[in-house]
Amino acid sequence: MSNAAHRLLWTVLALLLVGAGGTAWAVGAGRLPGAGVPLVGAGPVRWWRAGAPWSGLAVAVGGLLLALLGQRLLAAARRVPDRLGGTLAHRGDGAGRTRVASGVLTGALERDLLRAPGVRRARVVLTGPVTGPDVWVEVRLAPSAGIGAARAHVDAAVRRFAATVGCRPAHLDVTALVDETSG
Amino acid sequence: MRTVNRAATLLLAVALLGGGVLMAVAGLLAALGRPGPLPSGWSATLTTARWADAPVRGVAAAVTLLGLVVLGAELRRWRPTRLRLTDDDGWHLHRRSVERRLARAVRSVPSVRRARVRVRRRGDAWRPRVTATGDPAARADVEFALRRELDRLTAPRRGPIEVRLVPARRTP
Numbered sequence: 001m002s003n004a005a006h007r008l009l010w011t012v013l014a015l016l017l018v019g020a021g022g023t024a025w026a027v028g029a030g031r032l033p034g035a036g037v038p039l040v041g042a043g044p045v046r047w048w049r050a051g052a053p054w055s056g057l058a059v060a061v062g063g064l065l066l067a068l069l070g071q072r073l074l075a076a077a078r079r080v081p082d083r084l085g086g087t088l089a090h091r092g093d094g095a096g097r098t099r100v101a102s103g104v105l106t107g108a109l110e111r112d113l114l115r116a117p118g119v120r121r122a123r124v125v126l127t128g129p130v131t132g133p134d135v136w137v138e139v140r141l142a143p144s145a146g147i148g149a150a151r152a153h154v155d156a157a158v159r160r161f162a163a164t165v166g167c168r169p170a171h172l173d174v175t176a177l178v179d180e181t182s183g
Numbered sequence: 184m185r186t187v188n189r190a191a192t193l194l195l196a197v198a199l200l201g202g203g204v205l206m207a208v209a210g211l212l213a214a215l216g217r218p219g220p221l222p223s224g225w226s227a228t229l230t231t232a233r234w235a236d237a238p239v240r241g242v243a244a245a246v247t248l249l250g251l252v253v254l255g256a257e258l259r260r261w262r263p264t265r266l267r268l269t270d271d272d273g274w275h276l277h278r279r280s281v282e283r284r285l286a287r288a289v290r291s292v293p294s295v296r297r298a299r300v301r302v303r304r305r306g307d308a309w310r311p312r313v314t315a316t317g318d319p320a321a322r323a324d325v326e327f328a329l330r331r332e333l334d335r336l337t338a339p340r341r342g343p344i345e346v347r348l349v350p351a352r353r354t355p
Binding site: 003006008009011013015017018020021025027029030034035037039040053054056057059060061068070074077078093113143146147158172176177178180 | 201203213230253272
């Protein structure tokens with residue numbers, strides 16, 4: 001799950017908490033009707049007794065669904081989006097468009113970037129149209145690597161890549177991680 | 184906040200998993216007519232407690248407050264993970280790595296032992312804030328080391344550097 005997904009999840013949960021808690025408080029304070037009613041009314045209790053043993057089975061199925069939701073959430077939360085796969089799109093003459101997985105192209109650019117001295121790791125994601133893709137680059141630099149030299153090399157590598165592929169990058173976004181130690 | 188969010192999601196997932204399994208077991212045992220794993224008094228409490236009761240209102244207020252706190256934490260502006268180098272060329276430095284690198288530069292000053300650096304951005308200017316343990320007389324050296332490292336990182340316009348040097352406690 002990405003940071004944005006976590007943030008969205010907790011924003012929705014917070015809204016639900018505020019809504020549920022606020023409504024319960026308003027009922028308890030007499031601002032909404034039902035202050036004298038028990039938390040669980042006679043209806044659910046009657047349903048539980050009249051429906052036995054099926055009501056118990058229904059609760060068990062609900063519990064299993066809840067556990068399944070928890071398991072899926074656990075699996076999603078433990079999966080960190082390490083590798084994003086970009087997709088390039090090419091519009092045809094008529095209706096529809098061709099989508100191209102960009103793995104081969106990004107691999108070539110990453111290998112070129114790793115040739116620069118001081119670049120320890122490089123990740124590239126390409127998105128958008130084939131003729132004018134957005135290029136997202138992340139490089140990890142050794143402490144000895146100069147930022148200026150790295151910038152020049154990355155810019156040159158992107159230019160070479162654009163000339164080879166025959167595209168013109170619409171947007172270049174580079175994030176450099178500067179290592180603290182030389183190990 | 185990102186780490187807190189991830190930890191909270193993991194906790195929520197485990198709670199859902201555990202609670203769901205418990206609920207399924209309780210439902211199955213109830214269907215078979217056997218006593219469930221939960222204490223028997225909880226259903227009586229839920230059927231007798233009223234919305235106007237003080238504990239119920241207290242729990243409702245606490246839930247609302249918790250929701251408001253979480254909502255505020257999620258909606259406020261978070262510290263960006265990247266620091267922009269210049270306006271137009273799309274280059275950024277990873278903030279945490281820059282802060283670690285600057286802290287290492289500060290620790291290289293003799294008489295400074297521990298150091299923590301936070302970099303804030305005001306407009307285009309970077310404003311480093313240093314908290315370190317060491318001789319307060321080394322302030323100028325710390326600033327010099329920091330400026331030299333910022334030069335190496337080709338940092339854009341720099342705001343004032345805030346240095347807080349706390350003398351190390353002497354052991355008796």
